[in-house]
Amino acid sequence: MNDQVNTVLVTGASSGIGRAIAVRLAADGLDIAVHYLTNRDGGEQTLADVEATGANGRLVNFDVTDTEATAAVIESDIEAHGAYYGVVCNAGITKDGVFPMLSKDDWQQVIDVNLNGLYNVLKPIVMPMVRRRRPGRIVTISSVSGLIGNRGQTNYSASKAGIIGATKALAMELAKREITVNCVAPGLIESKMTDSLPMDKILEMIPARRIGKPEEVAATVAFLCSADAGYITRQVFSVNGGMC
Numbered sequence: 210m211n212d213q214v215n216t217v218l219v220t221g222a223s224s225g226i227g228r229a230i231a232v233r234l235a236a237d238g239l240d241i242a243v244h245y246l247t248n249r250d251g252g253e254q255t256l257a258d259v260e261a262t263g264a265n266g267r268l269v270n271f272d273v274t275d276t277e278a279t280a281a282v283i284e285s286d287i288e289a290h291g292a293y294y295g296v297v298c299n300a301g302i303t304k305d306g307v308f309p310m311l312s313k314d315d316w317q318q319v320i321d322v323n324l325n326g327l328y329n330v331l332k333p334i335v336m337p338m339v340r341r342r343r344p345g346r347i348v349t350i351s352s353v354s355g356l357i358g359n360r361g362q363t364n365y366s367a368s369k370a371g372i373i374g375a376t377k378a379l380a381m382e383l384a385k386r387e388i389t390v391n392c393v394a395p396g397l398i399e400s401k402m403t404d405s406l407p408m409d410k411i412l413e414m415i416p417a418r419r420i421g422k423p424e425e426v427a428a429t430v431a432f433l434c435s436a437d438a439g440y441i442t443r444q445v446f447s448v449n450g451g452m453c
Contacts, residue, residue, distance in 0.1 A: 216293050217346070217434060218242040218283070220273060220330055221300030223251030225400050226350070229423035230297055231255050233431045235264035242286060242293070244269050244300065273300050273326030280333040292337035295346035295434050298327050301368075305361045316364045323368035327375060335379075338388055345388035346434040349376045350426075353396040353449045369394070373445055380443035389442035391433045395426045396449025417450030 217234050221227040223245035231241045232255070241259045243266055245252030252268050259266035267290075271282040287293065301323045304315040327349065338345045354362050355369025373392055380390035397403065397411060397420045412418050426448050432438055433446070 215295075216240040216242055216290060217295040217297060218244060218269070218286075218293050218330075218334070219297045219299060220244040220326075221246075222255050223248040224255075226395065226398060226423045226426050227297075227299040228255045228258065229427040230299060230430050231266075232258045232262065233424065233427035234297075234434060235259040235262040235266065237431055237435065238264065239294065239434070240265040242267055242269050242290075244271070246270070246272055246300070273329055274321040276329045276332075279326075279329040283330070283333045287333075287337050292341040293334055293345070294338075294341075294343075295348070296330065296334055297348045297350065297430055297434075298330055298372075299350045300326055300330075301350065303362070303365050305365065307361050308363045311364060319364040320368050320371075323365070324371045324375075327372055331379070335383070335388075339383070339386050343387070344436070344439060345383075345386075346438070347376075347379070347383070347388065347390040348430050348433050349373075349390070349392045350430075351376075351392050351394040351445065353394055353447065353452050356394055356445070356447065357453065376445070377443050384442055387439070389433070389438060391438075391442060392445045393426060393429050393433070394445055394447045394449070396421060396447070396452045398423055398426060398448075415450040415452055419450065421448060421450060 217239050219231040222231045222243045235241050243255050256266045271279045351372045352369040354366040358366045376392040
């Protein structure tokens with residue numbers, strides 16, 4: 210194994226924001242471990258895009274809600290390739306619904322993926338990063354919903370707010386190790402889902418009067434993963450066009 214290789218694990222990288230982050234970090238010269246769950250075709254496309262930048266990449270497949278399986282895959286990858294320089298915890302889901310109609314399953318699944326998944330991914334990664342004895346980067350992906358709440362997203366808002374709290378606490382624990390821990394909280398970002406939204410009403414809530422692009426989120430993540438961000442930790446960066 211080679212701890213001198215700067216590899217970043219990006220979870221939920223088979224499409225959307227995760228893919229944009231993986232490709233941007235690759236363009237910045239980092240090797241990428243591309244995580245996917247069920248969308249292998251999407252993962253392979255992301256990997257191809259990563260390799261097209263000239264960076265090295267590889268696929269990793271696990272369910273972030275499965276503690277043992279996640280640890281097994283990550284530990285095996287670290288054994289083969291060395292401890293990660295960084296990780297971007299991007300994997301997440303939504304199961305929206307007004308609270309009186311929100312089922313226990315809809316609550317639990319969102320918490321399991323978004324919040325428990327954060328623990329499952331970071332637990333096998335942090336100590337190898339510490340033992341690496343070099344600067345490292347952890348970036349979590351929250352949401353504007355975790356900052357201000359959103360109608361019909363009580364479960365999602367709770368999970369994303371929890372990510373912010375966990376980020377701030379972990380940052381305090383790792384700061385003296387030169388491992389920064391920051392959070393990026395996107396607002397409304399272009400995706401297949403936004404095509405069917407009532408855009409006129411939505412844009413009234415956004416001072417910038419447009420929705421964001423995945424590449425704009427990726428640019429913020431890339432900065433936080435860079436050497437220039439070495440004195441920035443325990444912060445939340447909103448990429449939301451001015452929503453508050």
